[in-house]
Structure formats: C-alpha cells, structure tokens
Amino acid sequence: MDCENTRLTQQRKVVLEELKKTTAHPTADELYEVVRKRLPNISLGTVYRNLEILSACGEILKLDLGEGKKRFDARMDPHYHLRCTQCGRVFDIPYVPLDKEIEERLQGVNHFKVTGIQIHFDGICEECLKKMN
Amino acid sequence: MDCENTRLTQQRKVVLEELKKTTAHPTADELYEVVRKRLPNISLGTVYRNLEILSACGEILKLDLGEGKKRFDARMDPHYHLRCTQCGRVFDIPYVPLDKEIEERLQGVNHFKVTGIQIHFDGICEECLKKMN
DNA sequence: ATATTTATTGATAAAAGTTACTAATAAAAA
DNA sequence: TTTTTATTAGTAACTTTTATCAATAAATAT
CATH class of the missing domain: 1.10.10.10 (Winged helix-like DNA-binding domain superfamily/Winged helix DNA-binding domain)
Known part of the structure; x- marks a missing residue:
C-alpha cells in the first residue's frame, strides 16, 4: 500500500x-x-x-x-476491547502490558516466529449488569 | 440451543x-x-x-x-492458534495459562464483568521461515 | 492562474461467506 | 410398525466486502 x-x-x-x-x-x-x-x-x-x-x-x-x-x-494508543454479549456494544479497556510477557512465555514452546497478538474480551457492560439485577 | x-x-x-x-x-x-x-x-x-x-x-x-x-x-483441550501470515495455515500453539492471570490483572481497572478472552497469534511458521532464509 | 496528471469518486455489479426456506426423508420413540 | 419430528438436499436470499469504470477533482507542473 x-x-x-x-x-x-x-x-x-x-x-x-x-x-x-x-x-x-x-x-x-x-x-x-x-x-x-x-x-x-x-x-x-x-x-x-x-x-x-x-x-x-x-x-x-x-x-x-x-x-x-x-x-x-481512531484511538491509536494501546488498549483492548470488550464486546458486551448483552447489548453488542464495544468498549475500550485500559491496556495492561501483557503482550511482551505472553511473547516471552511462548518462547521455546514452539517453532514459530510470533509477529502479533490479537486479544479481545467478551463480557457484560456496566449498564447491562445493572439491568440484570 | x-x-x-x-x-x-x-x-x-x-x-x-x-x-x-x-x-x-x-x-x-x-x-x-x-x-x-x-x-x-x-x-x-x-x-x-x-x-x-x-x-x-x-x-x-x-x-x-x-x-x-x-x-x-475438534481439538477441545486448551490451546492457542497461530495463523501464518505467509502461507495462511493455522497451527496449534501449546497452552500457557494466561487467561486467569489476565483476568486478575484486569480486575479493578474497569467496570465490566469479563466472561471470555479471545487470544490468537499471527506469525510465520517453521516451513515458511526456512523458505525465507 | 491554467493546464496536466492521476488518485479518487459515485454507481453499480459481483464476490464470498453464511443463513433461511421448504417439501421430502430418516432417526428415535411409541 | 407406526408415529413423530429433527434433519436433509436444493435453492434462494442475505450480509459484508471488493471490483469495475467512466467521470471528477486534488496535487503538481507549467
């Protein structure tokens, strides 16, 4: 490109x-x-x-x-995403630097060159949690 | 269902x-x-x-x-997946128990109830690595 | 400013993956 | 064996995304 x-x-x-x-x-x-x-x-x-x-x-x-x-x-700083399984909306989750650690732990257990990690979460958002109780 | x-x-x-x-x-x-x-x-x-x-x-x-x-x-024991960006094939990666730790670290930093974590990797498989050198 | 080049556009069709529909069939229960 | 109904093959339809193409407009050169 x-x-x-x-x-x-x-x-x-x-x-x-x-x-x-x-x-x-x-x-x-x-x-x-x-x-x-x-x-x-x-x-x-x-x-x-x-x-x-x-x-x-x-x-x-x-x-x-x-x-x-x-x-x-359009948000380009490191962060994760959570999709609410209830309402379907997608929310930002603060970044905790797991990627590096995950890469390190995966060293030696395989024969691949890991170039990227895709992580996201499923869950229930605050609003839907309230509606459930 | x-x-x-x-x-x-x-x-x-x-x-x-x-x-x-x-x-x-x-x-x-x-x-x-x-x-x-x-x-x-x-x-x-x-x-x-x-x-x-x-x-x-x-x-x-x-x-x-x-x-x-x-x-x-059809493999149902815990494991991850890596997709080779070169040949497109998908490989199994041994499981290292990250999910629990990730969940723990995410506690307190958000207002969501996390119910699932999706993790997979991009990389280059052994065969494609050889072809590149 | 004006002309030139070519990246980009709107409109539309087409591709790719998946789901929905329906009469006929076959798996399990009676 | 008979009955019930989950499942099937075949097909159409749907959703998301990409491709095509003549016309347009953004950047560059004149």
Whole structure:
C-alpha cells in the first residue's frame, strides 16, 4: 500500500473526522450513515475504500471481534476491547502490558516466529449488569 | 440451543469424524470438500448447519482468526492458534495459562464483568521461515 | 492562474461467506 | 410398525466486502 501519493479528499477527511468523534467503534455501514449527514452523496464503497486506506496507512485501527463484520477505531494508543454479549456494544479497556510477557512465555514452546497478538474480551457492560439485577 | 433432542445422522457423524481426523482447522467449505468424498450428495448448507450445532453443543470449536470466514477445530483441550501470515495455515500453539492471570490483572481497572478472552497469534511458521532464509 | 496528471469518486455489479426456506426423508420413540 | 419430528438436499436470499469504470477533482507542473 502506497501511503505517499495519497490525496486528502473531502470524503476521506470527513470519514476520519467522524470516526475521531466517536468512541463507539462503528462498522463501515454505521459510519456511512453518520458521514452521509455531512456528505449526502458519498457512497458506501467510498467509505469502505477510505477506511481500508486509513487503516493500511496506520491512521486508524480495523477491529475484528468475531461478529462477521469489521469495526473501526481512531484511538491509536494501546488498549483492548470488550464486546458486551448483552447489548453488542464495544468498549475500550485500559491496556495492561501483557503482550511482551505472553511473547516471552511462548518462547521455546514452539517453532514459530510470533509477529502479533490479537486479544479481545467478551463480557457484560456496566449498564447491562445493572439491568440484570 | 437444544442439544438433547439431537439426532446422530450420517451427515453429522461424518462431519464430526472428518473434522477429528485433521489438524488443519478447515473452513466449512474446505470440510465440505472432504466430507463429499464419503457422502457425495451432502449439501454445503448441511455442513454449515452441523458445524453450528456441534459448536453450540460444545463438541467442537468455532474459530475466528479475522480472515472473514470461520474455521473449525475438534481439538477441545486448551490451546492457542497461530495463523501464518505467509502461507495462511493455522497451527496449534501449546497452552500457557494466561487467561486467569489476565483476568486478575484486569480486575479493578474497569467496570465490566469479563466472561471470555479471545487470544490468537499471527506469525510465520517453521516451513515458511526456512523458505525465507 | 491554467493546464496536466492521476488518485479518487459515485454507481453499480459481483464476490464470498453464511443463513433461511421448504417439501421430502430418516432417526428415535411409541 | 407406526408415529413423530429433527434433519436433509436444493435453492434462494442475505450480509459484508471488493471490483469495475467512466467521470471528477486534488496535487503538481507549467
């Protein structure tokens, strides 16, 4: 992916701006609906294309929480994600530096070169916990 | 999901048997091709349906490694998975009991009830490492 | 400023993976 | 054996994502 010869179009700008405004980890389709309020003629394909480019160029994160669709996140500092099995929302979880330790512990037990670790959590959010009691 | 009133059909039996034979973590489609050799008239939908039922009833694992398609595994003892970014194959990684420790460390830093942890690894397998040197 | 180059767009179709539907079948119970 | 109903094959439909392509607009050169 060539991130040098990239142009800051209105569409790409608005997609990135709207993603930065939210903490909801929207899907491409959800973000499309939001962006459409500012750019009514934008197409869903353009949203997909820009999310792909932005994530490939390290400007945003593409998340796969096993839902059969991808989510996106403009927050780039280290953190984890928890998906509430009750309401389906995705929340940020503070980062505790486990990755390094996990890598260390895995040394010697296999013949692979580990290059990345994917971790996320399932659980029940505060709001849903209250509703249950 | 009602796992009591379940019938051991030839199709379900063969799907489970063939999955147990392999360590390749096949997709539904890949397993369909294998099962078809024994049951030429089985349909892809039946393979999907049975994999769904078997995993819902805790007989097999459904894996999502972020590829946009699910994989299945009949190995039920605790272990992790590594996907080789070079050849795309999925390998088993010995289990080191991280889950409990991770859960402990996450206590107090959030307001969620964590019910599950999804961990998998990206890397390069032994075979691909050799080819690179 | 203006012209040129080419990355990007909107619109649409198509691909890939998965689920839903239905009459017919077969596994378990009576 | 008969009855009940979970399951099947075949197919359509659905969801998410990617590809195609002529038209457009952002950056660069003139």
